[in-house]
Amino acid sequence: MGVFFPVSDIVRRLETVRSELDGRTMVLSHGTNIRWLTGFDGSLARLVVGPAHGILITDGRYGERAAADLAAAGLDIDLVVVHSRPEVADAVVAGAARVGPVLAEAEHLSHVAWGDLASRLEIEPAGGIVERLRRIKDAGELARMAAAAEIADRTLGEVAPMLADEPTEADVRDELEYRMRRHGADGPSYDTIVASGPQHAARPHHRTSRRTIVEGDTVIIDVGALVDGYHSDMTRTFVIGAPDARQDEVYALVRAAQAAGLAMVRDGVAAVDVDAACRNVFRNGGLEEWFIHGTGHGVGLDIHEDPFSSPVSTATLATGDVVTVEPGLYRDGFGGVRIEDLVSVNATGCEPLTHLSKDAPCLPSPPTT
Amino acid sequence: MGVFFPVSDIVRRLETVRSELDGRTMVLSHGTNIRWLTGFDGSLARLVVGPAHGILITDGRYGERAAADLAAAGLDIDLVVVHSRPEVADAVVAGAARVGPVLAEAEHLSHVAWGDLASRLEIEPAGGIVERLRRIKDAGELARMAAAAEIADRTLGEVAPMLADEPTEADVRDELEYRMRRHGADGPSYDTIVASGPQHAARPHHRTSRRTIVEGDTVIIDVGALVDGYHSDMTRTFVIGAPDARQDEVYALVRAAQAAGLAMVRDGVAAVDVDAACRNVFRNGGLEEWFIHGTGHGVGLDIHEDPFSSPVSTATLATGDVVTVEPGLYRDGFGGVRIEDLVSVNATGCEPLTHLSKDAPCLPSPPTT
Numbered sequence: 001m002g003v004f005f006p007v008s009d010i011v012r013r014l015e016t017v018r019s020e021l022d023g024r025t026m027v028l029s030h031g032t033n034i035r036w037l038t039g040f041d042g043s044l045a046r047l048v049v050g051p052a053h054g055i056l057i058t059d060g061r062y063g064e065r066a067a068a069d070l071a072a073a074g075l076d077i078d079l080v081v082v083h084s085r086p087e088v089a090d091a092v093v094a095g096a097a098r099v100g101p102v103l104a105e106a107e108h109l110s111h112v113a114w115g116d117l118a119s120r121l122e123i124e125p126a127g128g129i130v131e132r133l134r135r136i137k138d139a140g141e142l143a144r145m146a147a148a149a150e151i152a153d154r155t156l157g158e159v160a161p162m163l164a165d166e167p168t169e170a171d172v173r174d175e176l177e178y179r180m181r182r183h184g185a186d187g188p189s190y191d192t193i194v195a196s197g198p199q200h201a202a203r204p205h206h207r208t209s210r211r212t213i214v215e216g217d218t219v220i221i222d223v224g225a226l227v228d229g230y231h232s233d234m235t236r237t238f239v240i241g242a243p244d245a246r247q248d249e250v251y252a253l254v255r256a257a258q259a260a261g262l263a264m265v266r267d268g269v270a271a272v273d274v275d276a277a278c279r280n281v282f283r284n285g286g287l288e289e290w291f292i293h294g295t296g297h298g299v300g301l302d303i304h305e306d307p308f309s310s311p312v313s314t315a316t317l318a319t320g321d322v323v324t325v326e327p328g329l330y331r332d333g334f335g336g337v338r339i340e341d342l343v344s345v346n347a348t349g350c351e352p353l354t355h356l357s358k359d360a361p362c363l364p365s366p367p368t369t
Numbered sequence: 370m371g372v373f374f375p376v377s378d379i380v381r382r383l384e385t386v387r388s389e390l391d392g393r394t395m396v397l398s399h400g401t402n403i404r405w406l407t408g409f410d411g412s413l414a415r416l417v418v419g420p421a422h423g424i425l426i427t428d429g430r431y432g433e434r435a436a437a438d439l440a441a442a443g444l445d446i447d448l449v450v451v452h453s454r455p456e457v458a459d460a461v462v463a464g465a466a467r468v469g470p471v472l473a474e475a476e477h478l479s480h481v482a483w484g485d486l487a488s489r490l491e492i493e494p495a496g497g498i499v500e501r502l503r504r505i506k507d508a509g510e511l512a513r514m515a516a517a518a519e520i521a522d523r524t525l526g527e528v529a530p531m532l533a534d535e536p537t538e539a540d541v542r543d544e545l546e547y548r549m550r551r552h553g554a555d556g557p558s559y560d561t562i563v564a565s566g567p568q569h570a571a572r573p574h575h576r577t578s579r580r581t582i583v584e585g586d587t588v589i590i591d592v593g594a595l596v597d598g599y600h601s602d603m604t605r606t607f608v609i610g611a612p613d614a615r616q617d618e619v620y621a622l623v624r625a626a627q628a629a630g631l632a633m634v635r636d637g638v639a640a641v642d643v644d645a646a647c648r649n650v651f652r653n654g655g656l657e658e659w660f661i662h663g664t665g666h667g668v669g670l671d672i673h674e675d676p677f678s679s680p681v682s683t684a685t686l687a688t689g690d691v692v693t694v695e696p697g698l699y700r701d702g703f704g705g706v707r708i709e710d711l712v713s714v715n716a717t718g719c720e721p722l723t724h725l726s727k728d729a730p731c732l733p734s735p736p737t738t
Contacts, residue, residue, distance in 0.1 A: 114480035
């Protein structure tokens with residue numbers, strides 16, 4: 001798929017990281033950070049970035065692929081292919097040994113792995129340098145995420161009518177995931193959630209089951225596509241048959257909360273304020289207790305990444321962030337409603353990547369609100 | 370699906386862990402270990418296991434589901450549902466605080482998370498207590514893994530003939546993953562690998578692409594099913610059209626190496642000796658350099674878990690282990706061949722969970738060997 005999208009300037013990313021390192025050397029172990037910096041996504045990788053050198057370390061399963069990825073990115077990085085776990089550490093130490101401390105990813109290395117490295121190298125925490133840079137998406141990344149969102153839109157639009165035919169939750173999930181791939185996705189962005197009825201839809205992260213979807217159910221469908229490593233993420237809620245007054249009321253409240261959250265998204269706004277905007281609508285509607293999770297998160301090479309939006313967030317939104325806004329209300333016995341869009345942040349507001357209708361989302365039976 | 374399988378005695382697992390703890394308290398953070406001990410698999414969980422108490426901590430997204438899982442398992446464990454990350458740590462500290470050190474999972478907690486916990490609680494590494502116990506599968510676990518392996522067998526048997534129709538690698542993967550679900554899997558066990566032709570099949574962990582599969586290709590298909598949290602794992606290699614002499618030779622060598630590895634698997638055998646058995650066959654055949662990965666790994670709730678079988682393994686196989694035996698040969702320009710079965714270890718040898726033929730695996734065109 002990559003050839004259809006603008007090429008990301010991976011060489012420039014490496015330069016940017018180097019300028020942040022200010023002459024120091026960093027050892028990376030977090031797969032997503034390494035992929036962002038090299039294009040390589042094998043399950044075993046270490047990357048050493050020094051002021052004038054770079055070394056990618058992987059094992060025999062991935063040697064050919066890593067060489068191809070480095071060449072495609074045009075990176076002047078040496079490749080070291082090892083054949084056992086102990087050799088990984090040896091290669092890192094050999095590649096990183098410098099005067100003065102080396103930065104390492106204290107949030108991603110296990111305590112044991114950190115201790116092993118610290119016994120052979122003077123290290124200190126890097127403090128999320130790469131995570132911070134990864135937040136801001138370039139044109140190539142935005143194009144992939146827009147394509148992923150469009151595939152999910154199209155697929156859910158096609159599959160929604162089958163909800164009227166009493167499928168199981170798993171049937172709906174299977175159809176969604178199969179069709180997303182037919183439409184060009186590399187796969188689902190995460191385990192598709194199909195949560196139906198009074199109990200399952202009351203669980204924001206329900207494990208999709210073989211329950212049959214029946215009239216009267218609220219059905220929450222949380223689905224995204226993966227395109228060249230980049231994720232999309234959206235949620236729509238459906239009511240099967242004519243919605244009752246309570247379903248209409250809850251749907252309208254979530255719709256209003258989500259609109260309030262979206263209206264708040266803009267460069268320079270505190271993520272906690274986006275959460276508060278949604279939460280206020282629920283408070284005014286008397287259902288704040290039904291809102292049992294945060295309002296959103298960043299999306300990119302990871303399905304959940306900085307910035308997060310919740311009552312305890314400290315992040316500030318910035319142009320180039322791609323985030324979800326996804327308030328929801330849940331109650332055992334009632335079910336639940338969640339509406340989620342993926343949007344990119346800019347100076348004056350945000351641009352939706354998700355375009356599927358929310359005004360008449362309740363195919364086969366829209367609520368009357 | 371659960372109702373069709375023997376019920377695992379989760380209460381007994383907790384008792385076994387308690388007896389290993391010998392009066393101490395342990396804080397678990399690794400999702401797979403927590404799932405094995407409680408049945409709960411939400412993405413955010415902590416479990417405190419003390420001599421006479423247990424506390425499961427999760428957040429609002431998962432409260433309902435966690436309560437249902439604990440009830441289903443018949444566990445006398447308190448559930449604490451929090452609403453922010455800081456509250457997770459507070460709940461752990463409140464639940465774990467005891468006289469003397471508390472055990473924590475140094476292999477799974479990040480260095481930062483370990484430091485945070487250590488600043489509030491006297492902790493020391495648990496050293497893989499639960500991973501060791503998880504190796505030995507009970508009847509319920511074996512039944513799920515056998516079902517998963519059977520689904521993968523059946524699906525690959527159905528899909529293999531389409532290799533003759535010049536599909537893309539992605540087409541084959543999509544069909545496999547869709548049909549596994551139709552046959553009762555909860556999903557694929559991992560990203561299905563379809564690696565074809567002189568370059569892609571030369572990469573043991575190729576990223577499935579949109580390359581068209583053509584006559585003369587070797588095609589490695591590495592596929593597994595997921596059933597109620599348990600994984601299967603197998604690989605078969607196909608040749609498209611009449612195999613040439615080199616393809617026949619390499620296939621026969623891998624077949625012989627895999628047979629040698631399987632013949633070595635038995636309770637009490639060192640995992641390194643299983644690897645050596647395969648490696649010896651390749652050495653005798655003059656192609657040892659083409660074998661660029663380890664011979665196998667344990668499988669269960671994780672797709673890769675203890676015991677691993679490679680030249681540096683220190684593990685000893687035991688009755689109840691479920692492991693892969695998967696030697697392969699790879700060469701850029703040639704492609705590759707890998708054959709992998711999933712087997713359960715017993716006192717006299719091993720029992721295959723994979724049953725798909727290896728003698729005539731090269732549908733649509735078996736090699737002539």
